[in-house]
Structure formats: C-alpha cells, structure tokens
Amino acid sequence: MIFDDDRPRPAQNYQIGQILESLSVEEIDATIARLEEEIERLKRARDQKAGHIAAAAALFSKPNG
Secondary structure, three states, rough: OOOOHHHOOOOOOOOOOOOOOOOOOOHHHHHHHHHHHHHHHHHHHHHHHHHHHHHHHHOOOOOOO
C-alpha cells in the first residue's frame, strides 16, 4: 500500500513573488540551483543574440571614408 507521504513530490515551478513559507530548506536550495542554471542559460542566449546583432551591423554598415 502506498501512502501519499511516501510518494516523491513533483518539483514545483517557482514563480517570482510566490510565498515561500511552504517550501522546505531543500526545496529552496533546489529552486536556487534551478534559477542559477536558468540565469546562465539566459546569459548565453543574450550573448549569442548580441553577437548576431554585432555581426549583422558590421555586415551592413557603411565603410568609413
């Protein structure tokens, strides 16, 4: 027989501004780790897009002179 308390809890999706009282220390640590990973992913995407924009600007800019 399986009790609800024995089942693994699904990972919660953190929402900015959510109430944190119901989260355990472990859940908060896991959320922080997921958010840090997501921040790094966003930074890589931003850098990639900035590189594309710079390359396009260089390609289409008028030469000086």
